[in-house]
Amino acid sequence: MTAKAPAVEIDVDDRVVRVSNPDRVYFPESGATKLDLVEYYLAVGPGILNALYERPTMLHRFPKGLAGPKVHQKRLPAGAPPWIETVELHFPRWNRTADELCPTELASIIWAVQMSTVEFHPWNSRRADPEKPDEWRIDLDPGPLSDYAQVRRVAGVAHEILDELGAVGYPKTSGGSGLHIYVRIRPDHGHKVVRRAALAFAREVERRAPDDVTTAWWRKDRDPHHLFVDYNQNARDHTIAAAYSVRGFPDARVSAPVRWEEIDDSVPQDFTIFTMPDRFAELGDLHAEIDDPERTFDLAPLLEWADRDELPEADQAGDAE
Numbered sequence: 598m599t600a601k602a603p604a605v606e607i608d609v610d611d612r613v614v615r616v617s618n619p620d621r622v623y624f625p626e627s628g629a630t631k632l633d634l635v636e637y638y639l640a641v642g643p644g645i646l647n648a649l650y651e652r653p654t655m656l657h658r659f660p661k662g663l664a665g666p667k668v669h670q671k672r673l674p675a676g677a678p679p680w681i682e683t684v685e686l687h688f689p690r691w692n693r694t695a696d697e698l699c700p701t702e703l704a705s706i707i708w709a710v711q712m713s714t715v716e717f718h719p720w721n722s723r724r725a726d727p728e729k730p731d732e733w734r735i736d737l738d739p740g741p742l743s744d745y746a747q748v749r750r751v752a753g754v755a756h757e758i759l760d761e762l763g764a765v766g767y768p769k770t771s772g773g774s775g776l777h778i779y780v781r782i783r784p785d786h787g788h789k790v791v792r793r794a795a796l797a798f799a800r801e802v803e804r805r806a807p808d809d810v811t812t813a814w815w816r817k818d819r820d821p822h823h824l825f826v827d828y829n830q831n832a833r834d835h836t837i838a839a840a841y842s843v844r845g846f847p848d849a850r851v852s853a854p855v856r857w858e859e860i861d862d863s864v865p866q867d868f869t870i871f872t873m874p875d876r877f878a879e880l881g882d883l884h885a886e887i888d889d890p891e892r893t894f895d896l897a898p899l900l901e902w903a904d905r906d907e908l909p910e911a912d913q914a915g916d917a918e
Contacts, residue, residue: 602618602620604618609639609703609704609707610703610704612702612704614708615711616631616632616711618631620632622664623849624662624870626847626849627847627848627849631662631711631713635710635711637870638706638843640874640878641874642706643881644840644841644854644882646700647885647887648840648841648842649700649717651699652719652720652724653699653722653724654698654699654719655717655719656717656718657670657715657716657845663846667845671697672695674709677708681705681708682701683697683698683699684696684699715844717838718838718842720834721733723784728833729787730784730788730791731782731783731784732780733781733791734777734830735755736828737752737824737827738771738824738825738826739824740820741821742822743823745774748775750806752860754805755778756768756778758798759778762894766779767779767840767854767887768856768857768860769840769884770851770853770863770865771844772842772843772853772868773846775824777837781893782893783893783895788832789833792829792831794896794900794903795831795899796903796908797900797902797903798902799812799827800902803826809824810826812825812826838852840852840884841853848866848869850866850868851873852868853868854882854883854884856883
Protein backbone atom coordinates (compact mmCIF):
# COMPACT_ATOMS: atom_id res chain seq x y z
CA MET A 598 0.00 0.00 0.00
CA THR A 599 1.42 3.36 -1.04
CA ALA A 600 1.87 5.78 1.84
CA LYS A 601 0.13 9.12 1.68
CA ALA A 602 2.28 12.12 0.89
CA PRO A 603 2.73 14.29 3.97
CA ALA A 604 0.73 17.47 4.31
CA VAL A 605 2.41 20.64 3.10
CA GLU A 606 2.19 24.13 4.55
CA ILE A 607 1.53 26.97 2.13
CA ASP A 608 2.41 30.56 2.97
CA VAL A 609 -0.31 32.88 1.72
CA ASP A 610 0.47 36.48 2.59
CA ASP A 611 0.53 36.46 6.42
CA ARG A 612 -1.35 33.14 6.77
CA VAL A 613 -0.22 29.54 6.67
CA VAL A 614 -2.63 27.02 5.13
CA ARG A 615 -2.00 23.35 5.74
CA VAL A 616 -2.81 21.24 2.66
CA SER A 617 -3.43 17.58 3.36
CA ASN A 618 -3.27 14.84 0.70
CA PRO A 619 -1.42 17.14 -1.73
CA ASP A 620 -0.84 14.29 -4.20
CA ARG A 621 -4.49 13.28 -4.46
CA VAL A 622 -5.36 13.25 -8.16
CA TYR A 623 -8.21 15.63 -8.88
CA PHE A 624 -8.12 15.54 -12.69
CA PRO A 625 -7.52 11.97 -13.90
CA GLU A 626 -7.10 12.97 -17.57
CA SER A 627 -3.91 14.90 -16.80
CA GLY A 628 -2.98 13.55 -13.39
CA ALA A 629 -3.27 17.06 -11.88
CA THR A 630 -3.35 16.92 -8.11
CA LYS A 631 -4.78 18.87 -5.22
CA LEU A 632 -1.44 20.67 -4.88
CA ASP A 633 -1.54 21.56 -8.59
CA LEU A 634 -4.96 23.12 -7.94
CA VAL A 635 -3.59 25.11 -5.00
CA GLU A 636 -0.66 26.33 -7.09
CA TYR A 637 -3.01 27.39 -9.89
CA TYR A 638 -5.13 29.52 -7.55
CA LEU A 639 -1.99 31.07 -6.08
CA ALA A 640 -0.80 31.95 -9.59
CA VAL A 641 -4.03 33.82 -10.40
CA GLY A 642 -4.53 35.03 -6.83
CA PRO A 643 -5.32 38.71 -7.48
CA GLY A 644 -7.83 37.73 -10.20
CA ILE A 645 -9.78 35.13 -8.24
CA LEU A 646 -9.81 37.34 -5.13
CA ASN A 647 -11.14 40.28 -7.16
CA ALA A 648 -13.90 38.05 -8.54
CA LEU A 649 -14.95 36.79 -5.09
CA TYR A 650 -14.19 39.76 -2.85
CA GLU A 651 -16.85 40.15 -0.16
CA ARG A 652 -19.32 38.03 -2.14
CA PRO A 653 -21.26 35.16 -0.59
CA THR A 654 -19.67 32.17 -2.30
CA MET A 655 -21.03 28.69 -2.82
CA LEU A 656 -18.40 25.97 -3.08
CA HIS A 657 -18.42 23.01 -5.48
CA ARG A 658 -16.34 20.44 -3.65
CA PHE A 659 -14.93 17.12 -4.91
CA PRO A 660 -13.62 15.35 -1.79
CA LYS A 661 -12.30 12.43 -3.85
CA GLY A 662 -11.39 14.40 -6.95
CA LEU A 663 -13.48 14.49 -10.12
CA ALA A 664 -13.79 10.71 -10.05
CA GLY A 665 -15.89 10.99 -6.89
CA PRO A 666 -19.13 12.76 -5.97
CA LYS A 667 -19.63 16.50 -6.25
CA VAL A 668 -20.85 18.42 -3.20
CA HIS A 669 -22.68 21.75 -3.55
CA GLN A 670 -21.81 23.54 -0.32
CA LYS A 671 -23.58 26.69 0.80
CA ARG A 672 -22.63 26.47 4.46
CA LEU A 673 -19.01 26.94 5.39
CA PRO A 674 -17.35 23.53 5.82
CA ALA A 675 -16.61 22.52 9.40
CA GLY A 676 -13.19 23.12 10.86
CA ALA A 677 -12.60 26.60 9.47
CA PRO A 678 -9.87 28.63 11.19
CA PRO A 679 -11.10 31.70 13.09
CA TRP A 680 -9.86 34.15 10.46
CA ILE A 681 -12.15 32.79 7.73
CA GLU A 682 -14.90 35.34 7.05
CA THR A 683 -18.52 34.50 6.28
CA VAL A 684 -21.85 36.18 5.59
CA GLU A 685 -25.19 34.99 6.94
CA LEU A 686 -27.82 34.54 4.27
CA HIS A 687 -31.54 33.98 4.73
CA PHE A 688 -33.52 31.59 2.54
CA PRO A 689 -37.21 32.57 2.76
CA ARG A 690 -38.59 29.40 1.24
CA TRP A 691 -37.36 27.35 4.19
CA ASN A 692 -36.95 30.22 6.70
CA ARG A 693 -33.39 29.05 7.30
CA THR A 694 -30.02 30.73 7.32
CA ALA A 695 -26.59 29.66 6.13
CA ASP A 696 -23.16 31.12 6.80
CA GLU A 697 -21.42 31.17 3.42
CA LEU A 698 -17.76 31.79 2.73
CA CYS A 699 -17.11 35.49 2.05
CA PRO A 700 -13.56 35.85 0.75
CA THR A 701 -11.62 38.94 1.74
CA GLU A 702 -8.12 37.50 1.39
CA LEU A 703 -6.46 34.90 -0.83
CA ALA A 704 -5.75 32.58 2.10
CA SER A 705 -9.48 31.91 2.55
CA ILE A 706 -9.68 30.74 -1.07
CA ILE A 707 -6.66 28.47 -0.63
CA TRP A 708 -8.23 27.09 2.55
CA ALA A 709 -11.39 26.28 0.57
CA VAL A 710 -9.22 24.41 -1.97
CA GLN A 711 -7.71 22.49 0.95
CA MET A 712 -11.31 21.56 1.78
CA SER A 713 -11.57 20.00 -1.73
CA THR A 714 -13.19 22.98 -3.47
CA VAL A 715 -12.62 23.03 -7.22
CA GLU A 716 -15.24 25.60 -8.30
CA PHE A 717 -16.18 28.93 -6.71
CA HIS A 718 -19.69 30.27 -7.41
CA PRO A 719 -20.27 33.77 -5.98
CA TRP A 720 -23.47 35.78 -5.67
CA ASN A 721 -23.85 38.89 -7.82
CA SER A 722 -24.09 40.97 -4.65
CA ARG A 723 -21.76 41.67 -1.75
CA ARG A 724 -21.80 41.18 1.99
CA ALA A 725 -22.75 44.81 2.75
CA ASP A 726 -26.19 44.19 1.19
CA PRO A 727 -26.74 40.74 -0.34
CA GLU A 728 -30.20 41.84 -1.53
CA LYS A 729 -28.81 44.57 -3.85
CA PRO A 730 -26.69 43.20 -6.72
CA ASP A 731 -23.79 45.22 -8.05
CA GLU A 732 -23.17 42.86 -10.96
CA TRP A 733 -25.41 42.23 -13.99
CA ARG A 734 -24.57 38.90 -15.59
CA ILE A 735 -25.19 38.04 -19.22
CA ASP A 736 -25.02 34.26 -19.70
CA LEU A 737 -24.81 33.03 -23.29
CA ASP A 738 -25.86 29.40 -22.92
CA PRO A 739 -25.74 27.41 -26.18
CA GLY A 740 -28.41 24.81 -26.86
CA PRO A 741 -27.65 21.11 -27.28
CA LEU A 742 -27.30 21.50 -31.06
CA SER A 743 -25.45 24.83 -30.98
CA ASP A 744 -21.76 25.34 -31.63
CA TYR A 745 -19.20 27.86 -30.42
CA ALA A 746 -19.42 29.81 -33.66
CA GLN A 747 -22.94 30.72 -32.60
CA VAL A 748 -21.68 31.84 -29.18
CA ARG A 749 -19.22 34.13 -30.96
CA ARG A 750 -21.95 35.63 -33.18
CA VAL A 751 -24.25 36.31 -30.24
CA ALA A 752 -21.39 37.77 -28.20
CA GLY A 753 -20.84 40.24 -31.02
CA VAL A 754 -24.51 41.27 -30.92
CA ALA A 755 -24.40 41.64 -27.13
CA HIS A 756 -21.23 43.75 -27.40
CA GLU A 757 -22.90 45.98 -29.99
CA ILE A 758 -25.91 46.60 -27.73
CA LEU A 759 -23.73 47.24 -24.68
CA ASP A 760 -21.77 49.82 -26.65
CA GLU A 761 -25.01 51.54 -27.66
CA LEU A 762 -26.09 51.62 -24.02
CA GLY A 763 -22.73 52.98 -22.91
CA ALA A 764 -22.16 49.91 -20.74
CA VAL A 765 -18.73 48.30 -20.34
CA GLY A 766 -18.94 44.52 -20.56
CA TYR A 767 -16.27 42.17 -19.25
CA PRO A 768 -16.40 38.83 -21.08
CA LYS A 769 -15.12 35.48 -19.89
CA THR A 770 -15.50 31.92 -21.03
CA SER A 771 -17.90 29.95 -18.87
CA GLY A 772 -15.42 27.10 -18.71
CA GLY A 773 -18.16 24.97 -20.24
CA SER A 774 -19.56 25.62 -23.71
CA GLY A 775 -20.73 29.21 -23.32
CA LEU A 776 -19.66 32.73 -22.52
CA HIS A 777 -20.43 35.15 -19.70
CA ILE A 778 -20.36 38.94 -19.78
CA TYR A 779 -20.32 40.95 -16.54
CA VAL A 780 -21.36 44.58 -16.14
CA ARG A 781 -20.94 46.57 -12.93
CA ILE A 782 -24.13 48.29 -11.81
CA ARG A 783 -25.01 50.53 -8.90
CA PRO A 784 -26.46 48.46 -6.02
CA ASP A 785 -29.73 50.38 -6.17
CA HIS A 786 -32.13 47.57 -7.02
CA GLY A 787 -33.21 44.19 -5.71
CA HIS A 788 -32.61 40.91 -7.52
CA LYS A 789 -36.03 40.88 -9.19
CA VAL A 790 -35.50 44.29 -10.74
CA VAL A 791 -32.01 43.37 -11.98
CA ARG A 792 -33.41 40.14 -13.42
CA ARG A 793 -36.15 42.14 -15.17
CA ALA A 794 -33.53 44.43 -16.71
CA ALA A 795 -31.50 41.40 -17.78
CA LEU A 796 -34.57 39.93 -19.49
CA ALA A 797 -35.14 43.20 -21.36
CA PHE A 798 -31.56 43.04 -22.64
CA ALA A 799 -31.96 39.39 -23.60
CA ARG A 800 -35.11 40.22 -25.57
CA GLU A 801 -33.20 42.88 -27.50
CA VAL A 802 -30.46 40.38 -28.34
CA GLU A 803 -33.17 37.99 -29.53
CA ARG A 804 -34.73 40.67 -31.74
CA ARG A 805 -31.41 41.32 -33.45
CA ALA A 806 -30.38 37.67 -33.80
CA PRO A 807 -33.64 35.73 -34.11
CA ASP A 808 -32.00 32.85 -35.97
CA ASP A 809 -29.52 32.29 -33.15
CA VAL A 810 -31.18 33.32 -29.90
CA THR A 811 -34.11 32.34 -27.71
CA THR A 812 -35.42 33.74 -24.45
CA ALA A 813 -38.07 31.02 -24.02
CA TRP A 814 -38.35 30.22 -20.32
CA TRP A 815 -39.13 26.50 -20.58
CA ARG A 816 -36.46 24.26 -22.00
CA LYS A 817 -39.07 22.25 -23.90
CA ASP A 818 -40.07 25.41 -25.77
CA ARG A 819 -36.53 26.19 -27.00
CA ASP A 820 -35.20 25.25 -30.40
CA PRO A 821 -32.16 23.06 -29.59
CA HIS A 822 -30.21 24.91 -32.29
CA HIS A 823 -30.69 28.23 -30.49
CA LEU A 824 -28.63 29.86 -27.77
CA PHE A 825 -30.48 30.83 -24.59
CA VAL A 826 -29.60 34.21 -23.09
CA ASP A 827 -30.08 33.09 -19.50
CA TYR A 828 -31.34 36.19 -17.73
CA ASN A 829 -32.34 34.07 -14.74
CA GLN A 830 -28.70 33.93 -13.63
CA ASN A 831 -29.53 37.31 -12.07
CA ALA A 832 -32.17 35.85 -9.77
CA ARG A 833 -31.53 35.68 -6.04
CA ASP A 834 -29.21 32.83 -5.01
CA HIS A 835 -28.43 31.89 -8.61
CA THR A 836 -24.68 31.63 -9.02
CA ILE A 837 -22.26 30.89 -11.83
CA ALA A 838 -18.57 30.12 -11.79
CA ALA A 839 -16.38 33.10 -10.99
CA ALA A 840 -13.75 34.53 -13.28
CA TYR A 841 -10.64 32.35 -12.83
CA SER A 842 -12.62 29.55 -11.21
CA VAL A 843 -11.56 26.09 -12.30
CA ARG A 844 -14.43 23.96 -13.64
CA GLY A 845 -15.09 20.33 -12.92
CA PHE A 846 -14.11 19.00 -16.34
CA PRO A 847 -11.45 16.35 -16.92
CA ASP A 848 -9.18 18.76 -18.80
CA ALA A 849 -9.16 21.23 -15.84
CA ARG A 850 -10.69 24.09 -17.79
CA VAL A 851 -10.99 27.55 -16.26
CA SER A 852 -13.63 30.25 -16.57
CA ALA A 853 -11.21 32.66 -18.20
CA PRO A 854 -11.49 36.41 -18.74
CA VAL A 855 -10.88 37.21 -22.39
CA ARG A 856 -10.55 40.38 -24.42
CA TRP A 857 -13.37 41.04 -26.86
CA GLU A 858 -11.00 40.67 -29.80
CA GLU A 859 -9.94 37.20 -28.59
CA ILE A 860 -13.39 35.67 -28.69
CA ASP A 861 -13.30 34.85 -32.42
CA ASP A 862 -9.92 33.14 -32.16
CA SER A 863 -10.27 31.07 -29.00
CA VAL A 864 -12.28 28.19 -27.57
CA PRO A 865 -12.99 27.37 -23.91
CA GLN A 866 -10.56 24.43 -24.03
CA ASP A 867 -7.67 26.88 -24.53
CA PHE A 868 -7.85 28.00 -20.91
CA THR A 869 -6.83 25.46 -18.28
CA ILE A 870 -4.92 25.36 -15.02
CA PHE A 871 -1.85 24.59 -17.17
CA THR A 872 -2.13 27.55 -19.55
CA MET A 873 -3.64 30.24 -17.33
CA PRO A 874 -0.70 30.94 -14.97
CA ASP A 875 1.54 32.10 -17.84
CA ARG A 876 -1.34 34.03 -19.39
CA PHE A 877 -2.06 35.75 -16.08
CA ALA A 878 1.62 36.56 -15.58
CA GLU A 879 1.67 38.20 -19.03
CA LEU A 880 -1.71 39.96 -19.10
CA GLY A 881 -2.66 40.37 -15.46
CA ASP A 882 -6.32 40.43 -14.47
CA LEU A 883 -8.39 41.44 -17.50
CA HIS A 884 -11.26 42.29 -15.11
CA ALA A 885 -9.07 44.44 -12.84
CA GLU A 886 -10.87 47.68 -13.78
CA ILE A 887 -14.40 46.35 -13.43
CA ASP A 888 -14.92 48.25 -10.16
CA ASP A 889 -13.86 51.60 -11.61
CA PRO A 890 -16.79 53.91 -10.70
CA GLU A 891 -16.70 55.40 -14.20
CA ARG A 892 -17.56 51.97 -15.60
CA THR A 893 -20.64 51.50 -13.45
CA PHE A 894 -23.84 51.25 -15.47
CA ASP A 895 -27.26 52.65 -14.58
CA LEU A 896 -30.01 50.11 -15.36
CA ALA A 897 -32.56 52.84 -16.18
CA PRO A 898 -32.49 52.33 -20.00
CA LEU A 899 -33.06 48.59 -19.60
CA LEU A 900 -35.93 49.16 -17.19
CA GLU A 901 -37.47 51.50 -19.78
CA TRP A 902 -37.16 48.66 -22.29
CA ALA A 903 -38.81 46.33 -19.77
CA ASP A 904 -41.71 48.78 -19.36
CA ARG A 905 -41.96 49.03 -23.14
CA ASP A 906 -42.13 45.26 -23.41
CA GLU A 907 -44.41 45.01 -20.35
CA LEU A 908 -42.09 42.49 -18.77
CA PRO A 909 -43.14 41.09 -15.37
CA GLU A 910 -41.22 41.74 -12.17
CA ALA A 911 -42.03 38.31 -10.69
CA ASP A 912 -39.03 36.07 -10.15
CA GLN A 913 -40.10 32.74 -11.59
CA ALA A 914 -37.20 30.87 -10.05
CA GLY A 915 -37.81 32.02 -6.47
CA ASP A 916 -35.31 31.44 -3.73
CA ALA A 917 -33.49 28.21 -3.02
CA GLU A 918 -31.58 26.93 -0.05
